[in-house]
Amino acid sequence: MDCVLLASGSKGNCIYIGNGSDAVVVDAGIGYLKRTLEEYHIPAETVRALCVTHEHADHVCSAKAFLKAAKIPAAASGGTLSAMQKNGILSQSAEKILMHDRIGVDFGTLTVTSFRTYHDAAEPTGFIIEDGDARIGVCLDTHTVSDSMMTALCSCDAVVLESNYSEEAMKTDRFPACRECRLCGASCGGDCAVKRVYPRYLKDRIREDGHLSNEVSSKTLSVLKDHVGCVALAHLSENYNRPNLAREKAEEAARESGCVIHVSDQLPEYREKRMVRFSI
Numbered sequence: 501m502d503c504v505l506l507a508s509g510s511k512g513n514c515i516y517i518g519n520g521s522d523a524v525v526v527d528a529g530i531g532y533l534k535r536t537l538e539e540y541h542i543p544a545e546t547v548r549a550l551c552v553t554h555e556h557a558d559h560v561c562s563a564k565a566f567l568k569a570a571k572i573p574a575a576a577s578g579g580t581l582s583a584m585q586k587n588g589i590l591s592q593s594a595e596k597i598l599m600h601d602r603i604g605v606d607f608g609t610l611t612v613t614s615f616r617t618y619h620d621a622a623e624p625t626g627f628i629i630e631d632g633d634a635r636i637g638v639c640l641d642t643h644t645v646s647d648s649m650m651t652a653l654c655s656c657d658a659v660v661l662e663s664n665y666s667e668e669a670m671k672t673d674r675f676p677a678c679r680e681c682r683l684c685g686a687s688c689g690g691d692c693a694v695k696r697v698y699p700r701y702l703k704d705r706i707r708e709d710g711h712l713s714n715e716v717s718s719k720t721l722s723v724l725k726d727h728v729g730c731v732a733l734a735h736l737s738e739n740y741n742r743p744n745l746a747r748e749k750a751e752e753a754a755r756e757s758g759c760v761i762h763v764s765d766q767l768p769e770y771r772e773k774r775m776v777r778f779s780i
Contacts (some may be wrong), residue, residue, distance in 0.1 A: 503658065504542060505776040506530060508734040508764035513559050515638060515660060515734075516542050522608030524575075525566070525709045526551045526627060526638050527559040533566040540775075544570060548607035549597065550575040551614075551629075552561035553640055555583040562591050573597045575605065577614060579623025599625065602652075615652050617642035620709045628652055634780045636660070640735050643710050645720045654723065657780045658730035660764075661720060662707070663750065664711035665740040673697050678744045694728045695739045711735065714746050718753035725757035732762040732776050 506514040512529035516537065523546045527616075532537060532604040537544040541589065549572050553559055563584065567574055573595035574581065581598065584590040597605060599614040606612075609632070614625040626639040637656040639649065653659050668676045674692045705711075712720070721731055731754075733746050743765040750761045761777040 501631055501636060502779045503628070503636055503660070503732070504540070505551050505660065505732060505734060505762075505764040505768050506533075506536060506540070506771070508776075509717040509766040510558050510711065510738055511766055512561065513553075513640065513735065514731045516547075517610075517629045517636055517638075518543070518546055519609060519634075521546060522610050522631075523547045523659055524551050524607055524610060524612060524629060526629075527553055527640075529558045529561055531562050531565075533562050534569045535631075540771075546608075547572055548610065549573050549575045549612070551599075551612055551627050552580055553617070553626065553638070554587065554619060554624035555580050555587060556621060556641070559641075560584060560589050564591065564594075567594055575607075575612065577601075577625050580621070580625070583622040596622070601625075613652075615649055616646075617649070618644050618646070618709070619711075620705065626652075628656060634658075635663040636780065638652055641708075641710070642712060643708060645712070645716070650720065650723060654727040656728055658732070658778065659724060659728050660734050661724075662712040663714050663717035663733040663741070663746040663763075664735050665706065665713050665733045665737045666742070666745050667713045667715050669694055669740045670703055670707065670713070675742060675745065678742065678748055698739065706740075711737075714741065714749040714768055717746070718749040721750055721753040721759070721772045725754045725759040728759060730760045730762070730780060732764055732778065734764045736763070736765050738766045 515526040575597040637659040
């Protein structure tokens, strides 16, 4: 199966997963999504469903337009579907597929299974997508990874895993020195301060009911590395993370396991030069 992280972070989230004959898109947080798929030579006509993790704007802002253009159903938990409809993101006439926890739904040759995540949304979920030969897990927007979530992710060949913020940056509003800084003696040109300082209530929300830190993500990876061959770090904060910090923590956790680490970020050149694509 092929996995393409078209966008990941507070500016928008969208992941394509397919095997050539069938595909799903996880979240629709970027505009002109059907056109974007075509632009990157991704076969939009094979997409069988839009699987939605939760109803926040950075995950669903283009869902209504994409569902209409692609003529596909929205697949999500009951809470997410209800919230999307209440917020005008889903029309009354849109086809909807209710995803029940741990019960697979077939979309052509793909089977999609949802699992509960922990985020300040109506009923957030992650997904396991498989086709009989390969299995990819998607775990975004959760402040913890439970034992049952870990079991589901360990069954995968590859995992898209959130690594949202640096704990030190969240505490001090300054980034720690990365490996490159330590080697060259520089400190990011003296620019160690976060771009935009968050108020206390927002920091508390992120830590307590929002997202995984680099440190918690790496602890998760230290378990996954013995089971999963590839991990793509996703949903990095634009303000409280840097790709090299997330990668460093992940590589320390992976050690000599052979687990391949990718990093999806929000830097301006992401789609042109840095887009994460992998096949399993």
